[in-house]
Amino acid sequence: MALVDSVTEWVQIVLNAGAIVTGGIVWKMYFENLKATIGTKDAERALASKQVDYWREKAVELEKRSPEAVERVLADRISIREDEIARLTNDKNMGSEELQRVTEEVKLLQRDLDQTKGFRAVLAMEQPDPDDPEYEEYLEYLADREDGVVEMEVVFLGTVGVDSGQLMITDPFYVDDQWQSEPYLSRRSYRDTQTGAILTEGEDFAAFDQPLEILGGAAPKDLIVSGRLAQLPDPEPPETFKYSYNGACQATLSRGYGELLYRDTGEVGAGVAFQSGWGDGFYGVFGEKHDGRIVRVYVNCGADPVALAKSEPEDSTPAPTA
Structure with a gap:
């Protein structure tokens, strides 16, 4: 009886062990199958993802080819180019304005330089040549001024009237001795476009x-x-101008200024005629004194002489200038 019980226990143990082994095999097979199923799903998902990406690229490519997409791309490119053009235009305008400003500054500097050269030339003319009869007197004048200081003073001399748009500098002595009575000859001619006739001012009509x-x-x-x-x-102006009203007019109308000839010798020196700056009117005349001597005279043809006279002090004090 004891033997039967012992055999039964061993049989039960063997059966239990077999059941456990069989269950383990079944569970292993189940896990292997589940793992294979999961791998298949991953592969299917990856394939589906690739297919989605493929069709997405196709859709984007087709969208890029659509008129709306092309229009949008072109609009973006045009906007970029317009911004670039605006920037370049702004740079160009700024460059042009800067160039214009610099050019104007150069013109002003050049004008100042020309004025300085002209004034320096006038100063150089103040010293007489060694052959001048007054050269010795000039040397004595310099010897008395060892310190080099010259008392300078600008005084208002008066006004001069202008009715012909020109002025003349001359020695009053020459007016009676060398002046030639010669009326102004305009020489301006006109053609009648209907008849072909030629009419000359001063010959065919006076006014x-x-x-x-x-x-x-x-x-x-x-x-x-x-x-x-x-x-x-107009005919060519003459090369020389007589000491007369007509000669002065011919000089100022042709060149703006000119030297007038002595009647007796035909040499220059009788006078100098020049245009007034602003035509007819009354103009202020100023003298520059050096140690009491008038060495320069200015005719201000561009200012109100009355206002200039009022601006001058009645008792001006000479200013020492080196």
């Missing part, structure tokens, strides 16, 4: 508002405005 029979009673100025009278080119 532009003078009615002329040859023009049907009309005045030259009216026909010039209407275009019937056409001005012809």
